[in-house]
Amino acid sequence: MVQTITRIPVANLSNLKARAGYSLKIDDKEIALFRTSKGQVYALENHSPHPKGGVLSEGLVSGEYVYCPVYDWKISLVDGLVQAPDTGKVQTYAVDIVDGIVFIVL
Amino acid sequence: MKKLVMIGNGMAGVRTIEEILKLESEQFEITIFGQEPHPNYNRIKLSNILQGDASFEEIIINPLDWYKENHIQLFTGESVVKIDVEAKTVISDQGREVAYDELIIATGSQSFILPIPGADKQGVTGFRDIQDCEKMIKSAQHYKKAVVIGGGLLGLEAARGLLNLGMEVDVVHLMPNLMERQLDPIASTMLKAELESQGMNFLMEKETVEILGDERVTGLRFKDGSEVEADLVVMAIGIKSNVEVARNSGIYVNRGIVVNDFLETSVPHVYAVGECAEHREIVYGLVAPLYEQGKVLASRICGKVGEPYEGSVTGTQLKVAGVDLYSAGEIFEDGTSTKSIMIYNEFEGVYKKVLTRDNRIVGIVLYGDTKDSTRLYRMLSKKEDISGTSVFQMGNNTEEADDIASMPNDELVCGCNGVTKGTIVEAIQTQGLTTLDQVSHCTNAGRSCGRCKPLVNQILAHTLGDQFDAAAEQKTSICGCTTLSREELVAEIKAKGLTSVKEVMNVLEWNNEEGCTKCRPAINYYLGMIHMDEYKDDRDSRLVNEKMHANIQKDGTYSVVPRMYGGVTSAADLKKIAEVAEKYEVPLVKLTGGQRIGLFGIKKEDLPNVWEDLNMPSGYAYGKTLRTVKTCVGAQFCRYGTQDSMALGIELEKKFERLDTPHKVKMGVSACPRNCSEAGIKDIGFVGVDGGWEIYVAGNGGVDLRAGDLLTTVKTQEEVMEITSAYLQYYRETANYLERTSKWLERVGLDQVRQVLGDKKTVKTLNERMDQTLKKYNEPWKEAIESEDIQDKYYAKHTIKVGE
Numbered sequence: 001m002v003q004t005i006t007r008i009p010v011a012n013l014s015n016l017k018a019r020a021g022y023s024l025k026i027d028d029k030e031i032a033l034f035r036t037s038k039g040q041v042y043a044l045e046n047h048s049p050h051p052k053g054g055v056l057s058e059g060l061v062s063g064e065y066v067y068c069p070v071y072d073w074k075i076s077l078v079d080g081l082v083q084a085p086d087t088g089k090v091q092t093y094a095v096d097i098v099d100g101i102v103f104i105v106l
Numbered sequence: 107m108k109k110l111v112m113i114g115n116g117m118a119g120v121r122t123i124e125e126i127l128k129l130e131s132e133q134f135e136i137t138i139f140g141q142e143p144h145p146n147y148n149r150i151k152l153s154n155i156l157q158g159d160a161s162f163e164e165i166i167i168n169p170l171d172w173y174k175e176n177h178i179q180l181f182t183g184e185s186v187v188k189i190d191v192e193a194k195t196v197i198s199d200q201g202r203e204v205a206y207d208e209l210i211i212a213t214g215s216q217s218f219i220l221p222i223p224g225a226d227k228q229g230v231t232g233f234r235d236i237q238d239c240e241k242m243i244k245s246a247q248h249y250k251k252a253v254v255i256g257g258g259l260l261g262l263e264a265a266r267g268l269l270n271l272g273m274e275v276d277v278v279h280l281m282p283n284l285m286e287r288q289l290d291p292i293a294s295t296m297l298k299a300e301l302e303s304q305g306m307n308f309l310m311e312k313e314t315v316e317i318l319g320d321e322r323v324t325g326l327r328f329k330d331g332s333e334v335e336a337d338l339v340v341m342a343i344g345i346k347s348n349v350e351v352a353r354n355s356g357i358y359v360n361r362g363i364v365v366n367d368f369l370e371t372s373v374p375h376v377y378a379v380g381e382c383a384e385h386r387e388i389v390y391g392l393v394a395p396l397y398e399q400g401k402v403l404a405s406r407i408c409g410k411v412g413e414p415y416e417g418s419v420t421g422t423q424l425k426v427a428g429v430d431l432y433s434a435g436e437i438f439e440d441g442t443s444t445k446s447i448m449i450y451n452e453f454e455g456v457y458k459k460v461l462t463r464d465n466r467i468v469g470i471v472l473y474g475d476t477k478d479s480t481r482l483y484r485m486l487s488k489k490e491d492i493s494g495t496s497v498f499q500m501g502n503n504t505e506e507a508d509d510i511a512s513m514p515n516d517e518l519v520c521g522c523n524g525v526t527k528g529t530i531v532e533a534i535q536t537q538g539l540t541t542l543d544q545v546s547h548c549t550n551a552g553r554s555c556g557r558c559k560p561l562v563n564q565i566l567a568h569t570l571g572d573q574f575d576a577a578a579e580q581k582t583s584i585c586g587c588t589t590l591s592r593e594e595l596v597a598e599i600k601a602k603g604l605t606s607v608k609e610v611m612n613v614l615e616w617n618n619e620e621g622c623t624k625c626r627p628a629i630n631y632y633l634g635m636i637h638m639d640e641y642k643d644d645r646d647s648r649l650v651n652e653k654m655h656a657n658i659q660k661d662g663t664y665s666v667v668p669r670m671y672g673g674v675t676s677a678a679d680l681k682k683i684a685e686v687a688e689k690y691e692v693p694l695v696k697l698t699g700g701q702r703i704g705l706f707g708i709k710k711e712d713l714p715n716v717w718e719d720l721n722m723p724s725g726y727a728y729g730k731t732l733r734t735v736k737t738c739v740g741a742q743f744c745r746y747g748t749q750d751s752m753a754l755g756i757e758l759e760k761k762f763e764r765l766d767t768p769h770k771v772k773m774g775v776s777a778c779p780r781n782c783s784e785a786g787i788k789d790i791g792f793v794g795v796d797g798g799w800e801i802y803v804a805g806n807g808g809v810d811l812r813a814g815d816l817l818t819t820v821k822t823q824e825e826v827m828e829i830t831s832a833y834l835q836y837y838r839e840t841a842n843y844l845e846r847t848s849k850w851l852e853r854v855g856l857d858q859v860r861q862v863l864g865d866k867k868t869v870k871t872l873n874e875r876m877d878q879t880l881k882k883y884n885e886p887w888k889e890a891i892e893s894e895d896i897q898d899k900y901y902a903k904h905t906i907k908v909g910e
Binding site: 022037063106 | 163166169171546547548549550618619620621622623626646647650653654658660661662710898899903904905907908
């Protein structure tokens with residue numbers, strides 16, 4: 001089986017503001033892109049694992065976490081893990097930054 | 107892989123599966139059959155649903171994703187009708203046949219329905235599952251009189267729920283005392299009096315013999331010939347184990363499915379757990395023993411040599427309609443060998459009784475204050491000799507510490523969530539926790555009913571030893587990121603001249619560098635309140651609705667509600683709204699509760715365009731700010747109107763719109779005491795009378811229904827504006843963030859507020875600070891339309907197609 005890795009340029013790093021979330025749609029995938037105050041960029045599926053769902057891109061960003069805007073779950077931007085006492089995991093995507101261009105690796 | 111099948115998808119069964127997955131996550135291929143069309147939910151919380159405190163989604167314990175992640179095949183809405191113990195297969199009511207190596211029966215129980223004439227009529231229900239709840243909620247919408255049969259825990263919870271739903275409730279009980287299996291007559295009488303004051307009516311010592319009515323119930327008849335009307339009958343007299351499938355398959359059944367100390371039934375490879383199981387002649391109905399069974403069964407199935415289950419003898423800790431109760435062991439004096447020790451404080455509603463025999467505790471009943479329960483229970487179970495000791499310790503800390511120290515690590519502290527002392531201690535030590543909130547957050551302890559919180563706090567104090575800051579614990583910190591209270595935070599900001607959210611968190615040594623969803627919006631508010639027009643708002647410290655200037659809906663779309671001052675509109679504005687609704691194919695156009703029009707279901711990326719097309723200011727229907735000023739038609743058109751309510755409403759709304767307040771603020775203006783704008787349940791309400799205005803404050807029409815208090819009566823519209831401004835500013839400066847005016851006023855007291863507003867000089871300075879604050883606001887929708895930066899950061903959605 002041939003495995004294809006797709007690297008998609010999604011943004012100029014300089015356009016991304018700290019502590020902000022951006023929503024992207026790549027084909028059918030809804031993705032939330034975050035930049036932390038330390039400058040790291042993370043990409044997650046833009047969907048909360050809460051049973052009622054909801055988007056993540058508009059959540060409050062604190063350090064390497066985002067709080068789901070609708071049900072206030074605390075989710076790690078690094079590994080997508082929902083923090084205790086709630087449980088679950090959000091799909092994460094690798095991010096590559098080359099020459100100021102942000103790529104998402106699918 | 108071995109095949110594990112479970113019949114039943116309830117709390118005890120699924121907890122067993124969770125324990126199995128913890129021990130051996132790869133060993134089994136698991137199939138679960140559930141009769142109800144739902145994933146596993148928290149049955150204990152049904153009364154919360156009934157009381158409107160929770161939605162069904164909120165009480166789901168294991169969402170469907172959990173089953174998927176653990177590769178569990180779940181068949182909901184499907185029950186097993188036959189177990190072929192020879193062939194080791196189960197057959198469902200839909201003809202599905204599934205083979206097993208190990209089979210767990212966890213079918214639970216059902217409400218016991220009295221076998222009397224009429225019990226099958228419409229409007230008769232048990233109180234056991236979500237369907238029963240729905241039936242009761244629906245009945246409450248159309249009917250007014252409910253009768254609950256059964257004065258035990260379940261019956262009283264159902265009755266409390268029905269009261270909340272606005273029904274009149276009679277509770278019928280066969281015995282002379284409520285909850286007679288847990289309470290003695292004194293405690294029972296206290297409980298009854300408390301519940302009567304809450305509005306329940308009791309029919310004691312009545313035996314129901316017939317349910318009256320045609321298709322639907324209309325009443326009950328009792329053995330003594332008397333009758334009572336009823337539109338809804340809830341039977342809560344007990345439970346009956348679901349044993350049919352076991353019995354039909356040749357498994358030995360008594361009252362429940364009989365199991366030994368390893369939860370094995372009479373047939374090899376078949377086990378039973380939970381309310382369907384009978385262990386040493388006891389069928390347990392409380393969650394803690396069932397979770398203990400689950401643990402034992404899980405190790406048995408995984409082939410581990412574990413401790414046998416030897417029965418649970420825990421006491422029962424209950425909360426009925428706001429009253430804490432605890433009961434364990436024997437309840438009644440036998441007249442000869444027992445002696446009791448009692449504390450009876452009728453004034454504070456506290457009653458404690460310990461029953462002793464031969465110098466040892468054999469029974470405990472606690473009413474109103476249950477903090478002694480753990481210690482007393484241990485004395486009971488260890489059969490300690492109590493001669494020379496005083497059983498009820500009054501605030502003796504050494505004793506308390508000894509208590510915690512001697513408490514075994516595996517002792518359950520939070521029965522709702524199955525959290526042991528060991529788990530709590532470990533979390534405190536490994537994660538460096540220092541407050542009760544943090545412990546609850548990390549371990550779940552105390553997060554459900556909250557009764558164990560005092561005990562969790564004692565464990566925290568004991569574990570931390572000298573590091574435990576009792577004062578810090580007692581005052582309410584604004585969130586887990588700091589130990590500062592609201593007052594301390596505000597004082598620090600002023601004293602140190604802090605000017606940004608980031609600076610506050612840095613200088614005041616927040617333990618969570620960038621804060622959380624509780625403190626960030628609060629700090630942002632306090633800074634804006636203190637520094638008035640000199641503060642630059644931190645938009646990213648606001649939560650989604652305020653940050654986006656629109657209300658997020660559950661599907662990620664938004665609602666848009668333009669300002670309509672005083673609820674007064676025009677043909678031109680209505681046309682614009684109609685055109686926008688058409689152009690953007692808005693799924694829902696609705697009049698809101700605050701006299702304006704809402705457009706619901708708008709995509710995030712359309713928001714700036716919608717606002718531009720509307721060209722109207724934001725109605726702030728999403729903010730901690732002035733929402734609307736509801737007005738009646740008033741003297742301009744209404745023949746009863748004594749004042750111009752629309753004009754005052756519009757002036758108020760124009761002056762105070764966009765102002766940040768600790769929580770939302772609603773106003774209403776009526777032109778006469780008929781009060782069509784419902785000003786009596788607004789944060790500030792104005793009622794026109796001949797020659798002036800009455801000003802009502804701290805009304806609330808929402809969660810904490812409260813009628814407003816008359817603050818004062820003034821003569822002119824100018825005075826109205828001045829008093830309102832001063833009142834609002836005083837609220838802004840003294841309330842906790844997220845404290846509505848109704849709660850705030852009760853905390854500070856109407857007299858105090860009157861005194862402040864009675865001083866002309868104070869009113870003047872409050873007005874000055876208000877006016878200075880109001881200078882800073884801009885129209886946010888206009889700002890978004892005009893700024894590409896804002897649009898790009900908050901409203902853009904980039905769509906990328908791969909390979910093009």
